[in-house]
Every structure is written in C-alpha cells, then in structure tokens.
Amino acid sequence: MQPPDDDAFASFMYAASPRLYRVAYLLAGDAAQAEELTQQTLVRTYTAWARIDAGDAYGYARRILVNLHNDWWRRRFLRERPVAAVPEPRRAERDPADAVVARQSVAQALQGLTRRERAAVVCRFYLDLTEQQTADELGVAIGTVKSTTARALRKLRIDPALHAVTAVDTDTKGAS
Known part of the structure; x- marks a missing residue:
C-alpha cells in the first residue's frame, strides 16, 4: 500500500x-x-x-x-441532550441578523424531520443533487427519495418557525 x-x-x-x-x-x-x-x-x-x-x-x-x-x-x-429554542424576532427594518435567524430557523425546521427526510432534503436542495444522485448517495431507491422528499416538504411547509421567517422577510421588504 x-x-x-x-x-x-x-x-x-x-x-x-x-x-x-x-x-x-x-x-x-x-x-x-x-x-x-x-x-x-x-x-x-x-x-x-x-x-x-x-x-x-x-x-x-x-x-x-x-x-x-x-x-x-x-x-x-x-447521549441525547436538550437545547434551547432560538427566538423568532420580528423587525420592521432590514437587519443583518435576520439572515442569521433565517438560517437558524431552517436548520431548526430540518431537525423536525426524520433522519432520512433530512438527508434527502439536504442532498436534493442544499447539495443540489438529482433524485438519482440522492438515491445513490443515501443507498435507497429513487422512488424512496421522491416520496421521502415530498413528505419532508409537506412537513416544512407547515412548520411555524419557517412561517415566522417568511413573515419577517415580507415585513422587511415592504419597509425598504
């Protein structure tokens, strides 16, 4: 070797x-x-x-x-350990901290998904892999990637933390 x-x-x-x-x-x-x-x-x-x-x-x-x-x-x-929830501030003006809050909210929302759902969403949308590449990466069938991703996106659409981030973005765009 x-x-x-x-x-x-x-x-x-x-x-x-x-x-x-x-x-x-x-x-x-x-x-x-x-x-x-x-x-x-x-x-x-x-x-x-x-x-x-x-x-x-x-x-x-x-x-x-x-x-x-x-x-x-x-x-x-x-070895599970509890963590405190990140507050969701609402601001009328554009603040650089809003981007940090948005990223933290997305990360927090991802933690509400199962391990497989989270891995599928990260591979598909963060790494920008195709469904086939994601299936290969996770070692599952392409149909599993499709159904798992769809289920994860349904959960993320109703996540209140992400709605709060969307509301902050909407409020700050109108204030600019």
Whole structure:
C-alpha cells in the first residue's frame, strides 16, 4: 500500500472542509456535532486517500459524512441532550441578523424531520443533487427519495418557525 500524498490531501482538505462542515451542520443541527463529523470525515478520507479517485474525492468524503451521521443518529438515544429554542424576532427594518435567524430557523425546521427526510432534503436542495444522485448517495431507491422528499416538504411547509421567517422577510421588504 502506498502512502497518501499529503500535499494533495492538504489541498483537498482546505477546499472541502467548509462545504463538508455546512452539510454536517444541516444534517446534525449542532455546531459541535458538525465539527466532530467533519473532523472524523477528514480522518477517514485521509486513511483512504491512496484509493480515492482525485476527481471524486469530495463525493467520497460526502458519502463518509452521511454514513457517519447515520451511525451517530442510530446511537443518539444514548447521549441525547436538550437545547434551547432560538427566538423568532420580528423587525420592521432590514437587519443583518435576520439572515442569521433565517438560517437558524431552517436548520431548526430540518431537525423536525426524520433522519432520512433530512438527508434527502439536504442532498436534493442544499447539495443540489438529482433524485438519482440522492438515491445513490443515501443507498435507497429513487422512488424512496421522491416520496421521502415530498413528505419532508409537506412537513416544512407547515412548520411555524419557517412561517415566522417568511413573515419577517415580507415585513422587511415592504419597509425598504
């Protein structure tokens, strides 16, 4: 077995880490857990670096990330911890904090979905994968991706936290 190319991996790591972290955050909904998932993903990617096709290194790492999240989710009941809900402020003027609140609200709404629904929505709409790519990524049939995504979107459409964000956006657009 040949040793990994450290320079190539370092370049990959610096380029892919922010994207992997964002995906991990959307899947886990917790910054500390996202950092841990990203770090474990990079460690596993490094150990397999000699076997990875350089053109698909990000896809390989992303698959590791999704699998690590699934493993974590299965063991979650052993170490579940409560978190405080993020307040939903309503403002009449455009405030940069509104964008932060909107992103947090979306992340919070994603946590209301099942693990499979959340993974399907993140793959389809955040990573902009096709239905077939999402099915391959999650290791399920394309029909499962379609039904899971539809079910998740129905839940997100009625989520009150997302309606509050939409109301803030509507209120601030009228005030500008």
